[in-house]
Amino acid sequence: MIPLRSPNPSRDFHMLPRFKAAAVHAAPVFLDSQATTEKAISIMREAARAGAELIAFPETYIPAFPVWAALWPPIDNHDLFVRMAEQSVLVDGPEVARVCAEARALGVTVSIGISERSAVSVGGLWNANLLIGETGEILVHHRKLVPTFYEKLVWSSGDGAGLVVAQTRQGRIGGLICGENTNPLARFALMAQGEQVHISSWPPMWPTRRPVGGGNFDNVAANRIRASAHCFEAKVFGIVTAGYMDEPMRAFLIERDRAIADVIDRTPRAASFFVDPTGVVFGDELQDQEGIAYAEIDLNRCVEPKQFHDVVGYYNRFDIFGVTVDRSRLTPARFRDEQQPGAEAQAILSVDADAGSNGQRIG
Template sequence: MLPRFKAAAVHAAPVFLDRQATTEKAVAIMREAAKAGAELVAFPETYIPAFPVWAALWAPIDNHDFFVRMAEHSVLADGPEVARICAEARALGIMVSIGISERSPVSAGGLWNSNLLIGEDGEILVHHRKLVPTFYEKLIWSSGDGAGLKVADTRIGRIGGLICGENTNPLARYALMAQGEQVHISSWPPMWPTRRPSGGGNFNNVAANRIRASAHCFEAKVFGIVTAGYMDAAMRDELIARDRTIADVIDQTPRAASFFVDPTGEVVGDLLQDDEGIAYAEIDLNRCVEPKQFHDVVGYYNRFDIFDLSINRTRLTPAKFHDDAPSAASTTPTPADAVTPGAMQKPEGSSGR
């Protein structure tokens, strides 16, 4: 029998651009979810310290101060905020997926949109950096790499995840399917403004996220945890205080939803959209088996003699340094290489004169 467990999708706002306070709020949410019986708790995209929705609202030349604050409150993957989350996961005996704005250790303004999967022992199982920031996110974050395209084999199943628009990337999704993924976590922002209300046709992220989650779960025959951010009154007030003309944009942009999807693509468990809280669902991985009879795209329902996918999971770095000087042994000729003075080999046929 495959594992059964309770999962939690966190539908909550950060303490806007405050990494320490948001970390403590995350710890409180973890405790609440663990008390409710959740063994896996998933937080939204860049929960610490916030999602940079301002990049959609004003021109880049007006947002320098927000970027500076974002950089200041972004966190190192091995920094104290992440260590706090890891320690709490270990203390509670739960697994945690959390989005962070990750700060580069070698660049004061270098940031990545990252997600960490933390085991019940407090160890980081997967550290993923978003492959390509989406649309106006490019004004905030650098592109990531393939090092985090990994599925963690855990006590409760094989867990993978992608961030926001990556869930529209078929090859990234297939990379996780090909590792036997059974639970897929997708993390999202609280809203996604694309037009002013007068322009009509604003992006419906609830419908889009449902399509993407259902498509992946149906194709992979996995359970999906969809965890989206939430804009609380404090975040809204701070943005509108800067420019009251964007109130309509914020208020008329659809809010994201957090929910769960089963291996047939159907929504199951709780759904949260307009209220902050924690959504729960019972996950039974045995339900992933039967649908594999119909389509198993990493098994019999594929042609590996026709299709060939190669994935580079090298962690990118800004430079490679070679500091070690050659050792004496490496510069001393071996006997086979040694040449006795005056004993240079003569060309064939030479008389030596």
């Protein structure tokens, strides 16, 4: 007997994930990594209670975004750099471990920005982002390729090791930090791995000029352009998560120098929102208040637009264009020991044997 075709053709096909996502629009406890970690865990619990399965935090949420690098010359910011270095975190440190454990306990996937401290340099920092799976495992550890503008006074350049798209229960997730979303090759590197959800993380504000004369960078408009362009080109969903400047952060900066109050108050605040595979903004949007934005994401909506432009499929000419991505993790040095494994232990035994009856080690 010939089986009857299902009256609903969609049931004949594999259905892609549907889930609720959260974009965290929140301030850190400014330059306090432990307190900010506790706040992050509280936000994760709130988002999970609301049904979110994917929770995205802003750029360098732990311990803060160094907006002071835009406000004063570096000769005036030495103490702030020292404090930033003190409060930056190691990827294998206790703060990240807490977030990983909470992701596992809640059964959620978490993207979080950190200022990462180097294990071999007391002043070496990276602008980094971690994608943590529902088992608590770090799926992607990305360091921002190039710090933008005044960020170069704080962070080192990253590498390609984090240009990875991770397979999760919520689909194939990739992400870039702030200005990286202006880099078409970085974006294409994620598209070429089958990205379905793109997380872009941003600071709470981006001062570029004094208010006199106008012309300050409008990061809300710019971020919408970049997010919409990527989602339209890649046919993916976008989660745009931006930091928030609360009153304690504002007060900290203004008490240091009241002359910059006008710059802070007249610089546009960033927004957190969602973009669909056609480039249209949907779901919740937050800008002038702290909170969590939510959206329902259905990855099945990524399929139809691929008919029009599939830049990693038929809508490209790979015989003309070639892209190579080096995903090596950069390190200060590579050490090659002369001894073979086990040779050191054998040498110690040999020295002990030569030391005489008193057992004293020679050398």
